[in-house]
Amino acid sequence: MPNDPAEPLPVLRETAFGTAKLMPDLDCPGGWLLTVDGTPQSYVDLTDPQHLEFEYTHRLGHLADTVAPPGAPLAVLHLGGGALTLPRYLAATRPGSRQLVGEADGPLVELVAEVLPWDGQGIEVTVGDAREVLATAEPGGHDLVVADVFRGSRTPGHLTSVEFVRLAAAALRPDGVYAANLADGAPLDFARAQAATVRAVFPHTCLLAEPSVLRGRRFGNLLLVGSHRELPAAALTRRLAGDPFPARLVDGPELRRLTGTADPVTDADARPSPVPPAGAFSIG
Template sequence: MSIAWDHRGGATIERDGHPQSYVDPDDPLLLVFEYVAQFALVLEALRPDPSPLAVTHVGGAGMTFARWVHRTYPGSPQIVMEPDTALTALVRKELPLPRGHRIRVRPVTGQVGVCGLRAGSADVVVVDAYDEGRMPGDLVGTWWIGELDRVLAEDGLVLINASDRAPLPWVARLCATLRTRFTHVGQLALREVVKGRGFGNVVVVASREPLDDAALHRAAARADFPTVWRTAAEVRRAGAGAKAFGEMGEPSPEPPPVGVLRAR
C-alpha cells in the first residue's frame, strides 16, 4: 500500500495495485473518484436535512466518504470497518481525521463487524470493500443481505459500490439478491457504463421505502460526468431473469489492468 501526494495537496491511497481513495485534508467535500461523488449525490438527494446520520461503512481506506459525511451532516456517529490495520495506521499518520469527528474505526471485516451491531442501529450502510480489485462474494450473498436488513433502520438506505463489465450481469444478480430483503433497488452510474461500454462502477441503492426518483434524476443531472439514475422499475426490467446469489455469493469480475476509477 502507498500514499501518493499531488500538486493540489491531495493524496491517492493505493492498495493491491488499485487506487482506493483520494483525500484532500483541507477540503473533505472534494470527491475525486466518480463513485464516491455518486454516494454523496444519492445521500444529498434522499437525506437533504443536515441532521446527524448514523452511518456504517464497510471498507475504510482513506475514509474519504466518512470525512464528507462528517462535514455535510455534522455530529454524525460513524463506524468504519477496516480489517487492514496497517492501512488504517498509515492513514491516521499521514491523513489525520478532522477535529470533533465521531468516526470510530474497528479493525474487523464487514461480516464480523456488522454481526456485532444492534438491530436497526444504522441509518445508512455504505459498502465499499474490495480485495485485489474485486468485491468479495461474502458481501453480496443472501446471508449478508439479511444482516444488512437486520441492522438497518426502518427508513434506512444501503449504498453499495459495485463493479462489473458490460452488460452488467453480476450487478443484476446483486440487485436480485438485494430484492430478497429490500423492495426498492435503483442504480446511479455513468451513462457509458449503463450503455455497456466496457468495465465500470455502479452505485446500487437499496431501501424498504420508495426512492425519490425525481430527486435522484436531478442529482444525476448535477454530476460532473454524464450520469443516469435507473429507477427500481428500470433496474428490475433490465435484470429480468437474473438469479439472486446463494448464501455466500460470488466475487465481482476481475477489473482490467488499468483500473476502473475515474477522477475529475
Template sequence: MTSHEFLPGAQRSAQLSFSDQPAWIVKDEVVGGWVLQIGGVEQSHVDLEDPTRLVHEYLRRMGNVLDAAWPAGQPLRIAHLGAGALTLARYVQATRPGSEQVVIEIERELPTLVTTALPMPEGTRLEVVIGDAREELAAMTGRRFDALVLDVFSGEESPAHLATEDFYLEALDHLEPDGLLLVNVGDDAGQRFLRRQVRALEDAAARAGLSGVWTLTLASLLTAPADGNMVLIAGGALSSPEVDTWRAAWEKAGPHPGAVLDPTETAEAFGR
C-alpha cells in the same frame, strides 16, 4: 525518520497483513490532493483542504444520495464497510458535523496509515472496528444506522460471503426504517458480477418488505458496457413520497452524463 514524515499529507506506506499488499499514500500530481494506492492500484482520493471534493464519480453519486435523502446538515449514523482512505466519512463530517460514524475494515494497518498521513476533519466522531465486515456487523446486535455504505466489491475477486442475498438482508436489518443501503459495485465490461449483485439485492429487499433497487451510474455503461462502477441503493427511505424529488436532485447533481434508474428500470436493465 525525518521531521516531515510527521506532517499531514506526507507520503507514507504500510504493508497490509491480510492481503499482503503494500499500501501507499502519495500526492496526486494531476488533480491535487492525495491518493491511497494498494498493490499499486489507486483506491481512494482525498482533498485535505476540501473534504467535500469527491473525485471518484461513484463516491460523488453516493454523496449526492446522502445530500438529498436527509435535510442539509442533519447528523447521521453511518456505517462504512470498507475504509479506503475514509473519503466518504470525511465528506459526511464536513457536510453533517456531529454525525456518528463507524468503519469496519479487515486490514488492521490501513486506518492507522490513513489517519496518520491524512488526518480526519476536526470533530469527527469515527469508531474503527478491525475485522471481517459480515462478522463484525453481525456482532452489532440491535444497532441501527441511517445509512450503511458497502464499498468492498470489485468484480469476481470480491469476498464471496459478502456478495450474497443473505448478507444484503443482514445489512438491511441494521438500517432504521427510513434508512438506506448504498453499495458500490465495480465490474468489468461483461457486468456478470454486477447483474448477480442486482438480483441478490432485489431479492433481499423483497424479503425485507422493501421496494426494489435503484441504480446510479455513468449513462454510457448502460448502453456500451465497459469497466466501471455502479451505485446500487435499497432501503425504507426509498418509499418516501419525496423520492421523485430526490431523483431529480441526483440527476441534476451528476457527474454527467449520468443515469438514475428506479426499481423497474433497474430490473429491465439487468435482466429481471
C-alpha cells in the same frame, strides 16, 4: 532542483492485503490518493473534505445528501474504510453524525491514521471483516449502511449474498438506506445478480451508473441502493445529471428489465466480483 522540504512525499507500506501507497496531489494542496497494488482506493482532501474526486464517491455523496434533511446528523455504518473519504464528507456536511467504519486491513488503518488523521470528527474505526462487523452492528440503529469493500480490485464473495444484505437490513432503522458500490463490465452478469439480490431484500431499489457502463461499453462502478421506504429518485436524478460525468438512475420496470432472469445470490453460490480488464483502474 532539490525537493521543497515542506512538500509532502509519497508513503509506501506493505499492509495485510497488498502494497499501499499514499501519494500527495501536487496540484491540490491537501489532496491525497490511496492506491493498493496500483488500484485507486480513495482520494481525500484534508483542506476540503467535501471535495469528492472519484465519480462513484460523487454518487455516494448525492445519496447521503438526499436521504435526510440537509445538515441533519446521521448514524452511519461504513463497511470498507480506505482513507475515509465518505466519513470525512459526512462529518463536514452533517456535523454530529455518529459514524462507525469497519476496515479489515489493520496496517492500512494505521497508515491512514498516521498520514491523514481524522481525530475529532466523530468517526470511529474498527478493524475487522466487513461481514463480521455488520453481524455485530446495533440492530435497527443506522440511517445508512454503505458497503464499499474491495480486496484489491474485487469485492469478496461473502459480501455479495442475500444473507449479507439481510444483515444490512437488520442494522438499518425502518426508513434506513443500504448502498453498495460494485464494479462490473459487459455483459453485466455480476451487476444483474447483485440487483436481484438487493431487490430480494428491499422493496425499493435503484441502480446508479454512467450510461457507458450500463450499456456494457466499459468496465466501471455501479451503485446499488435499497430501502424499505421510497427512495429520493427525483432528487438523485437531478444531482446525477449535473455531475462532470453524468450518471443515470435506473429503477422500477427499467431495473427489472435490466435484472432480467438473474437470481439472487446466496452464500452457497457467492463469488467475488469479476476481475477488471487490464488498465481499467490501475494507475501504476
